[in-house]
Amino acid sequence: MTAVFKREFKGYFSSPLGYIFLAVMFFFSGQFFSTLLALSYAQIELVFSSMFTVVTMLIPILTMRLMSEDKKLRIDQLYLTAPVSIGGVVLGKYLAACAVYLIGIAPTILYTIILATFTTPDWNVFLGNFFALALLGAAMLAIGIFVSSTTESQMVAAILSYAILMFIMLFDTIVTALPSGLSFLEPVLRALSFLSRYNDFMSGILNVSHIIFFVSFVVVFNFLTIRVLEKKRWG
Numbered sequence: 001m002t003a004v005f006k007r008e009f010k011g012y013f014s015s016p017l018g019y020i021f022l023a024v025m026f027f028f029s030g031q032f033f034s035t036l037l038a039l040s041y042a043q044i045e046l047v048f049s050s051m052f053t054v055v056t057m058l059i060p061i062l063t064m065r066l067m068s069e070d071k072k073l074r075i076d077q078l079y080l081t082a083p084v085s086i087g088g089v090v091l092g093k094y095l096a097a098c099a100v101y102l103i104g105i106a107p108t109i110l111y112t113i114i115l116a117t118f119t120t121p122d123w124n125v126f127l128g129n130f131f132a133l134a135l136l137g138a139a140m141l142a143i144g145i146f147v148s149s150t151t152e153s154q155m156v157a158a159i160l161s162y163a164i165l166m167f168i169m170l171f172d173t174i175v176t177a178l179p180s181g182l183s184f185l186e187p188v189l190r191a192l193s194f195l196s197r198y199n200d201f202m203s204g205i206l207n208v209s210h211i212i213f214f215v216s217f218v219v220v221f222n223f224l225t226i227r228v229l230e231k232k233r234w235g
Contacts, residue, residue, distance in 0.1 A: 001085070004092025005099075008066070012100050021062050025104035028054045033111045042119040044112050048129040049202050051105070052195070055137055056169055060161035062100060063144025064154040066093045067225070072152040086229045090222055094145055101137045105130070132201030135214040136194065140165055142221035149228045168194055 012018030032050040036043070112126045143164060148157040171189040178186060190196065197210040 001088035001092040001095075004089050005096050008093050008096035009099055012096070017061070017065065018100055021058060021100065022104050024058060025054070026107055029105070029107050029111070033107075033114075042115055042121070044108070044115060044121060044126055045129055045202050047108060047111060048133055049199075051108075051133060052136070052198060053169075055133070055140065056165050057162070058104075059101075059137065059140040059144050059165065060158040062097050063141055063148050063161060064158035065148070066097060066145050067149035067229075068151050068154050068157045071149075072154075087226050090145070090225050090229065094141060094222055094225075097141050097145065098138060101141060102134065105133050105137070108133070128201055128206055132198055135201075135211065136198055139194070139214045139217035139221075142218045142225075146221040146225045146228070149225045168192070172196055 012021075029047060029051060032047045036046050108126075108130060112121050112123075115121050144157075144161040147161045147164065148154075151157050151160070171193045172195050175186050175189050175193075178189075197207075197213060200207055200210060
């Protein structure tokens with residue numbers, strides 16, 4: 001797993017992909033923070049709430065190559081035929097993506113320190129918001145790596161991941177537009193909503209069930225990715 005992690009993490013920065021992802025993340029978070037300062041609004045939650053859409057759009061870029069590139073170049077044949085743990089391979093790739101993602105949201109720490117120079121920030125609120133953004137990204141990355149494992153095309157992986165994530169993000173909107181005949185879907189969509197749980201974190205509500213919800217997505221979709229590769233190994 002460690003070897004895979006190192007290879008994938010370095011891979012992000014041996015091509016423009018990692019730099020592009022981080023540059024766009026830094027740009028938007030910096031823009032949101034500058035807007036906060038311009039409005040003399042010392043609530044860091046504004047940055048975190050605004051980053052929700054940005055993260056949804058950028059996660060597919062980070063995950064599109066994780067599995068699909070190996071399939072296209074037939075590199076996957078090496079670890080499928082070698083006596084190595086498929087789980088270790090998947091986890092190594094997933095953690096590499098998580099590490100790059102965490103670097104992408106790290107500037108929010110600096111922003112809070114800057115705010116602390118002229119006001120007294122609520123560090124508990126910051127930690128809750130940072131934790132929420134980290135959990136959101138972790139769940140989305142797990143979905144993205146699963147989608148990447150199902151195709152050889154990075155572009156297809158990116159488009160499918162984006163479509164799935166956007167569909168999940170729209171659950172709350174879909175609920176309000178459901179016709180009466182489909183009202184039975186409302187509790188299901190609300191239960192699977194990322195946005196409502198993320199907003200609870202933004203409001204300072206630390207709900208253990210929300211944490212379990214996002215962690216469950218990480219576990220389930222990484223498991224599904226492993227199963228896709230295992231099926232190919234034994235097929």
